[in-house]
Amino acid sequence: xxxxxxNKYEEGESMRNKIEVNNLNVSYYGSQALKDVSFSFxxxxxIGIIGPNGAGKxxxxxxxxxxxxxxxxxxxxxxxxxxxxxxxxxxxxxxxDIDWDFPITVKNTVLLGTYPNLKLFHRPKKSDKEWAxxxxxxVDMLDYQNHQIAELSGGQQQRVFLARALAQQADxxxxxxxxxxxxxxxxxxxxxxxxxxxxxxxxxxxVHHDLSKVEAYFDELILLNKEVxxxxxVKKVVQPEIMKQAYSMDFQVMNLIGAKV
Numbered sequence: 001x002x003x004x005x006x007n008k009y010e011e012g013e014s015m016r017n018k019i020e021v022n023n024l025n026v027s028y029y030g031s032q033a034l035k036d037v038s039f040s041f042x043x044x045x046x047i048g049i050i051g052p053n054g055a056g057k058x059x060x061x062x063x064x065x066x067x068x069x070x071x072x073x074x075x076x077x078x079x080x081x082x083x084x085x086x087x088x089x090x091x092x093x094x095x096x097d098i099d100w101d102f103p104i105t106v107k108n109t110v111l112l113g114t115y116p117n118l119k120l121f122h123r124p125k126k127s128d129k130e131w132a133x134x135x136x137x138x139v140d141m142l143d144y145q146n147h148q149i150a151e152l153s154g155g156q157q158q159r160v161f162l163a164r165a166l167a168q169q170a171d172x173x174x175x176x177x178x179x180x181x182x183x184x185x186x187x188x189x190x191x192x193x194x195x196x197x198x199x200x201x202x203x204x205x206x207v208h209h210d211l212s213k214v215e216a217y218f219d220e221l222i223l224l225n226k227e228v229x230x231x232x233x234v235k236k237v238v239q240p241e242i243m244k245q246a247y248s249m250d251f252q253v254m255n256l257i258g259a260k261v
Contacts, residue, residue, distance in 0.1 A: 017043050017078040019172075019203065024073030026056070026063045033059045034070075035227040041220055043078065043172075046198040048208045048218035048234075051246050055225045057207045058094065058176050065091055065174060077172060077203075087116045090170035092161050094177045100150045106160050107145040110136055113167030135163040139189065155186030162190055173197060173204045180209065191217055214238060 024037040034056045041047055049057045062068045064075050066082050077085055090113070113135070114128040124132075136142045139159040149157060158178055165173055173194070179187045194204050198219070208214065214221060214234055221237040223229040225246040230237045237243075 018076075019043060019047075019205070020074075020076050021064060022074045024060070024063060024075065025071040026059055026068070026073075027071055028059075033226065034063065037073070037224070037228050039222055039228055039231045041203075041231075043203040044198065044201045045203060045219045046194060046217070047203075047205045047220045047222065048214055049205065049222045049224060050208055050211065050214060051224035051229075052248070055246070057224055060222075060224060061174055061176050061205065061207055065089065067091075085172075088171040090165035090168045090173050092158075092165050092173070092175040092178055095154060095157060095181060097176075098157075098161075100157070102149070104149055105145065106136065106141060106147050106149055106152070107132060109149050109160055110163045110167050113164040116168055132163075132167050135166040136160070138166060138193065139163045153183070155182035158182050158190065159186055162193060166193075171202055173202060174206075175204070176207045177209065178206060211238075211243075 018040050020040045022038050024034055025032070026034040037056075037060060049060060051057050059068065063070045063073075064082070075082055077089075082089070107129075110132040111124055111129060114124050114132060133142060133145065136145055139162055141156060141159050141163060144152065144156065144160075149160060152160065162175075162178070165175075175194075178190055182190075194206070195217075197204055206218070208217070215238065218234055220232060221234050222231050223237050223242065223246050229246045230242050
């Protein structure tokens with residue numbers, strides 16, 4: 001197959017603009033989940049969202065993508081509102097947000113990723129099906145193409161959903177806790193693919209909980225505890241005096257024990 005990976009549908013220059021969030025506020029049942037969240041990042045980066053349990057990490061991702069309502073705030077990517085570029089965005093939800101009992105095969109799950117690029121009322125063509133299989137091969141799940149998604153392990157399921165995101169030919173990838181409950185081999189494969197996407201000029205934003213790996217995995221970080229504590233390059237954010245503002249436990253002790261939060 002001669003497709004250049006992630007450039008099947010259209011060629012185009014890598015966008016080097018910005019993801020911008022301004023004064024984002026989100027509440028659940030009268031309780032504030034996010035307060036005046038603002039940040040700006042150049043695109044073409046691998047960005048981690050970290051913070052303690054209940055900090056609003058998943059809420060931030062979902063509200064940015066308009067999957068849950070916000071009270072106020074303004075989100076743009078490359079100076080465009082999300083609704084204008086939704087086709088360019090791929091989202092991988094938390095595993096516990098997915099109905100694993102839904103009867104669908106691995107191959108058809110990944111094929112769903114091609115739908116945003118199809119014309120209205122058109123069905124996937126042979127080339128789309130070949131592309132879906134190529135994406136499955138990329139995550140080493142081609143041999144499982146005819147299995148039901150519910151039959152797979154946690155790591156295998158996460159690989160399949162990453163393949164679905166790759167099949168979409170997106171420019172922006174948002175993943176919510178992709179490494180939770182998966183095996184070490186799957187985690188290594190997934191982060192390698194995400195770093196490869198970044199190297200191709202794609203933008204990747206990941207909700208993450210394992211502090212011991214942030215320096216190896218990410219270019220930039222958002223440290224969150226309902227409001228932004230700090231943003232920027234990893235070495236700027238991962239400083240004991242800054243991290244202690246978000247986490248109640250002493251950060252140096254947390255790092256020594258490889259804390260996951």
